[in-house]
Amino acid sequence: xxxxxxxxxxxxxxxxxxxxxxxxxxxxxxxxxxxxxxxxxxxxxxxxxxxxxxxxxxxxxxxxxxxxxxxxxxxxxxxxxxxxxxxxxxxxxxxxxxxxxxxxxxxxxxxxxxxxxxxxxxxxxxxxxxxxxxxxxxxxxxxxxxxxxxxxxxxxxxxxxxxxxxxxxxxxxxxxxxxxxxxxxxxxxxxxxxxxxxxxxxxxxxxxxxxxxxxxxxxxxxxxxxxxxxxxxxxxxxxxxxxxxxxxxxxxxxxxxxxxxxxxxxxxxxxxxxxxxxxxxxxxxxxxxxxxxxxxxxxxxx
Amino acid sequence: xxxxxxxxxxxxxxxxxxxxxxxxxxxxxxxxxxxxxxxxxxxxxxxxxxxxxxxxxxxxxxxxxxxxxxxxxxxxxxxxxxxxxxxxxxxxxxxxxxxxxxxxxxxxxxxxxxxxxxxxxxxxxxxxxxxxxxxxxxxxxxxxxxxxxxxxxxxxxxxxxxxxxxxxxxxxxxxxxxxxxxxxxxxxxxxxxxxxxxxxxxxxxxxxxxxxxxxxxxxxxxxxxxxxxxxxxxxxxxxxxxxxxxxxxxxxxxxxxxxxxxxxxxxxxxxxxxxxxxxxxxxxxxxxxxxxxxxxxxxxxxxxxxxxxxxxxxxxxxxxxxxxxxxxxxxxxxxxxxxxxxxxxxxxxxxxxxxxxxxxxxxxxxxxxxxxxxxxxxxxxxxxxxxxxxxxxxxxxxxxxxxxxxxxxxxxxxxxxxxxxxxxxxxxxxxxxxxxxxxxxxxxxxxxxxxxxxxxxxxxxxxxxxxxxxxxxxxxxxxxxxxxxxxxxxxxxxxxxxxxxxxxxxxxxxxxxxxxxxxxxxxxxxxxxxxxxxxxxxxxxxxxxxxxxxxxxxxxxxxxxxxxxxxxxxxxxxxxxxxxxxxxxxxxxxxxxxxxxxxxxxxxxxxxxxxxxxxxxxxxxxxxxxxxxxxxxxxxxxxxxxxxxxxxxxxxxxxxxx
Numbered sequence: 001x002x003x004x005x006x007x008x009x010x011x012x013x014x015x016x017x018x019x020x021x022x023x024x025x026x027x028x029x030x031x032x033x034x035x036x037x038x039x040x041x042x043x044x045x046x047x048x049x050x051x052x053x054x055x056x057x058x059x060x061x062x063x064x065x066x067x068x069x070x071x072x073x074x075x076x077x078x079x080x081x082x083x084x085x086x087x088x089x090x091x092x093x094x095x096x097x098x099x100x101x102x103x104x105x106x107x108x109x110x111x112x113x114x115x116x117x118x119x120x121x122x123x124x125x126x127x128x129x130x131x132x133x134x135x136x137x138x139x140x141x142x143x144x145x146x147x148x149x150x151x152x153x154x155x156x157x158x159x160x161x162x163x164x165x166x167x168x169x170x171x172x173x174x175x176x177x178x179x180x181x182x183x184x185x186x187x188x189x190x191x192x193x194x195x196x197x198x199x200x201x202x203x204x205x206x207x208x209x210x211x212x213x214x215x216x217x218x219x220x221x222x223x224x225x226x227x228x229x230x231x232x233x234x235x236x237x238x239x240x241x242x243x244x245x246x247x248x249x250x251x252x253x254x255x256x257x258x259x260x261x262x263x264x265x266x267x268x269x270x271x272x273x274x275x276x277x278x279x280x281x282x283x284x285x286x287x288x289x290x291x292x293x294x295x296x297x298x299x300x301x302x
Numbered sequence: 303x304x305x306x307x308x309x310x311x312x313x314x315x316x317x318x319x320x321x322x323x324x325x326x327x328x329x330x331x332x333x334x335x336x337x338x339x340x341x342x343x344x345x346x347x348x349x350x351x352x353x354x355x356x357x358x359x360x361x362x363x364x365x366x367x368x369x370x371x372x373x374x375x376x377x378x379x380x381x382x383x384x385x386x387x388x389x390x391x392x393x394x395x396x397x398x399x400x401x402x403x404x405x406x407x408x409x410x411x412x413x414x415x416x417x418x419x420x421x422x423x424x425x426x427x428x429x430x431x432x433x434x435x436x437x438x439x440x441x442x443x444x445x446x447x448x449x450x451x452x453x454x455x456x457x458x459x460x461x462x463x464x465x466x467x468x469x470x471x472x473x474x475x476x477x478x479x480x481x482x483x484x485x486x487x488x489x490x491x492x493x494x495x496x497x498x499x500x501x502x503x504x505x506x507x508x509x510x511x512x513x514x515x516x517x518x519x520x521x522x523x524x525x526x527x528x529x530x531x532x533x534x535x536x537x538x539x540x541x542x543x544x545x546x547x548x549x550x551x552x553x554x555x556x557x558x559x560x561x562x563x564x565x566x567x568x569x570x571x572x573x574x575x576x577x578x579x580x581x582x583x584x585x586x587x588x589x590x591x592x593x594x595x596x597x598x599x600x601x602x603x604x605x606x607x608x609x610x611x612x613x614x615x616x617x618x619x620x621x622x623x624x625x626x627x628x629x630x631x632x633x634x635x636x637x638x639x640x641x642x643x644x645x646x647x648x649x650x651x652x653x654x655x656x657x658x659x660x661x662x663x664x665x666x667x668x669x670x671x672x673x674x675x676x677x678x679x680x681x682x683x684x685x686x687x688x689x690x691x692x693x694x695x696x697x698x699x700x701x702x703x704x705x706x707x708x709x710x711x712x713x714x715x716x717x718x719x720x721x722x723x724x725x726x727x728x729x730x731x732x733x734x735x736x737x738x739x740x741x742x743x744x745x746x747x748x749x750x751x752x753x754x755x756x757x758x759x760x761x762x763x764x765x766x767x768x769x770x771x772x773x774x775x776x777x778x779x780x781x782x783x784x785x786x787x788x789x790x791x792x793x794x795x796x797x798x799x800x801x802x803x804x805x806x807x808x809x810x811x812x813x814x815x816x817x818x819x820x821x822x823x824x825x826x827x828x829x830x831x832x833x834x835x836x837x838x839x840x841x842x843x844x845x846x847x848x849x850x851x852x853x854x855x856x857x858x859x860x861x862x863x864x865x866x867x868x869x870x871x872x873x874x875x876x877x878x879x880x881x882x883x884x885x886x887x888x889x890x891x892x893x894x895x896x897x898x899x900x901x902x903x904x905x906x907x908x909x910x911x912x913x914x915x916x917x918x919x920x921x922x923x924x925x926x927x928x929x930x931x932x933x934x935x936x937x938x939x940x941x942x943x944x945x946x947x948x949x950x951x952x953x954x955x956x957x958x959x960x
Binding site for chain 2: 002003030031032033034151152153154157178179180235253254255256257259271272273274276277278281282283284285286287288289291292
């Protein structure tokens with residue numbers, strides 16, 4: 001149960017996506033006071049960027065980070081830079097092996113929350129502004145991003161259960177979700193049989209894994225969103241992002257809110273207009289509410 | 303004209319200022335609204351509020367006689383439950399525009415979102431553009447005019463009212479039909495459009511209810527009155543009640559409906575005992591005057607809490623399920639005993655308001671009888687999510703009880719089998735509920751405690767949501783909780799026992815370090831003062847009694863509450879039957895029953911060694927059965943350490959163990 005937000009600037013360049021998403025999420029923080037998260041797309045880096053959730057207590061953190069280093073070495077990945085901040089451990093690695101096998105093994109042993117050359121997922125307990133104070137999200141620049149505020153309903157309040165979720169095994173793909181997937185266990189068991197691992201009981205993780213599985217089979221983002229509406233039961237509005245696109249899908253009952261606003265330069269999507277209006281204070285914007293059972297994607301210039 | 307800048311003023315301050323302007327009959331202009339929620343909520347004065355921009359959720363909601371002009375867009379539920387007055391939206395409106403309106407005129411010049419006019423009762427909702435799907439969902443009356451196209455399922459499950467669509471209709475909803483317009487109807491619509499300067503020359507398609515699903519095809523026959531105990535504790539598997547149930551299903555071809563709660567035995571407070579011998583004491587009421595039983599409920603966020611003379615409330619029971627006379631008797635008994643009465647679903651009776659010192663006003667999914675004026679004269683507000691008798695389902699009120707008087711207070715057609723919606727139109731998740739809570743706070747100026755009534759299902763999750771969503775108190779109802787009408791299979795099988803519910807609630811709150819600022823009121827099978835003290839020792843702050851109060855006031859427990867011909871005038875709207883109910887006599891009986899609770903609660907508290915009932919705790923309890931021990935985590939009697947310390951002289955324990 002949550003609030004979601006997403007923004008994509010259509011022209012290439014260095015836009016203040018961090019600050020934009022902080023404003024939008026602060027606008028709907030009432031929908032989710034427990035935790036906040038961002039999936040931010042910056043410049044394309046040569047090295048693979050990984051972010052893990054690690055314990056904040058020093059001894060446990062050191063142990064976790066040592067374990068991560070051992071794991072990576074086993075897969076021939078070399079750590080080129082590292083940074084510990086908040087509950088996370090961010091590293092850049094030199095790796096050119098099989099990403100799916102690599103991440104599956106790593107995920108079994110460590111809380112991997114973000115993988116990509118352009119994507120960085122930052123999430124933790126607390127509000128958008130509290131996260132900004134720790135992770136300096138407001139300084140992040142890039143082309144697009146999605147974000148989330150969470151009110152935990154059926155799974156625990158822990159940083160790794162916060163959104164966004166990255167699409168297991170696929171770099172640079174993330175989702176945020178508002179709603180409740182009611183055929184969660186059925187869908188999860190199907191995916192588990194296909195060797196996908198689940199690390200939380202959060203139904204939004206399922207959406208990410210579901211999308212990842214379909215994308216792995218070579219489907220386009222549009223077709224994946226279309227089948228998601230048919231396959232996922234329950235109430236949902238979710239956003240998905242790739243290195244060049246963002247998109248939404250909305251359930252057939254339109255039970256969860258979502259409004260969007262598009263200009264020649266950008267597209268902004270949020271649970272509530274109050275978030276969109278944060279970007280245009282004092283102005284009236286011509287927002288629209290997508291129809292039930294619909295999806296759409298937008299691409300940035302490259 | 304007074305200008306309020308929302309970029310510099312918080313919404314509560316703004317709404318207070320708007321109300322002050324209302325009293326001075328001054329119009330208000332809101333600048334920099336930026337789609338903020340709850341603008342102008344709870345206004346009951348005939349002024350005009352102009353919103354210079356877009357409004358968020360619930361703009362103009364819970365108001366009466368005010369006028370709102372929103373220049374641009376409005377979020378979900380614009381004009382929620384408005385009684386009279388008007389709202390004009392210059393741009394688009396989000397989902398459930400005009401939800402639950404009881405009158406008034408709502409005009410959306412652009413498009414409107416899904417489920418527009420859901421559970422509306424009267425008035426006009428007009429849309430200049432297109433309506434998204436399920437316009438008129440579950441509407442009970444009034445009219446919806448759509449000048450553009452209407453998406454799928456127009457009028458889904460409507461009971462009454464009219465929907466006029468100018469453009470294309472994607473599909474009709476369940477139980478609807480297209481009919482010709484009546485003479486004069488078009489002229490009325492054109493005059494309305496003229497008034498709001500909406501230019502339209504085309505034709506209309508008129509959609510109304512087709513009347514095929516308003517009543518059960520086969521009415522529930524009156525069952526032989528078999529007392530409750532026949533069906534509950536019998537060891538005859540195919541007992542007479544079971545046989546009768548099967549015969550009647552063979553006749554009506556559907557599930558059965560009856561009153562009361564689960565009758566099957568489940569682990570309950572009887573399976574728990576006090577660890578000390580409380581049977582040896584014989585306190586007279588005068589010995590107990592220093593024992594504190596006072597209980598305050600709902601002070602978490604600074605509202606004026608309910609102040610109860612003991613940890614007991616009367617459970618929510620509707621005027622509808624119960625007769626007017628019973629509601630008056632209950633209200634009077636609550637005053638005489640210094641506790642609170644609850645309206646239940648279906649509106650507040652003036653007589654009950656006058657009789658009760660402390661009255662909780664309940665808001666249900668169908669918004670039947672719900673209105674701002676009664677909210678503002680209530681002592682607490684309670685949002686009903688579900689009840690122990692039928693978690694996940696809405697109320698049922700069979701046609702016999704839907705009399706003209708009752709239909710008028712609820713705003714529904716006379717003589718339908720009323721099946722209330724199972725979900726709130728504007729609460730589809732914990733996130734929406736946050737904004738609803740804020741709307742209710744604004745409508746009551748943050749002065750009235752706000753509670754949530756929940757049937758026991760996933761209590762461990764739900765109690766955390768209630769806490770995070772900012773409720774002052776929770777009324778939690780176990781499987782044994784009763785009702786005026788529900789399907790027997792649901793009554794018997796859906797939900798978890800009250801004992802499990804209280805334990806999950808206490809554990810859940812502990813898991814999120816909630817402290818004790820949100821009050822927990824437990825109900826579902828509370829029958830005496832012993833149960834009350836046990837419930838408090840398990841962690842509840844208060845209890846609520848429904849069935850036992852009704853029985854004290856003359857109910858014979860025949861479980862035929864749904865039929866509407868209650869022989870003792872309790873569960874009926876039939877004047878002849880109701881005349882059998884003696885308000886003066888029964889209110890005294892109920893009052894004396896409450897006083898017996900008081901005496902027991904105080905006696906046990908003193909016998910347990912306390913001077914305040916709120917100091918009883920888990921250490922005072924022991925489980926008598928492995929099931930109760932498993933559910934509550936209390937020590938099982940046979941394993942209790944005190945048993946092995948005969949010097950403590952715990953005769954009862956020893957006696958039972960022997």
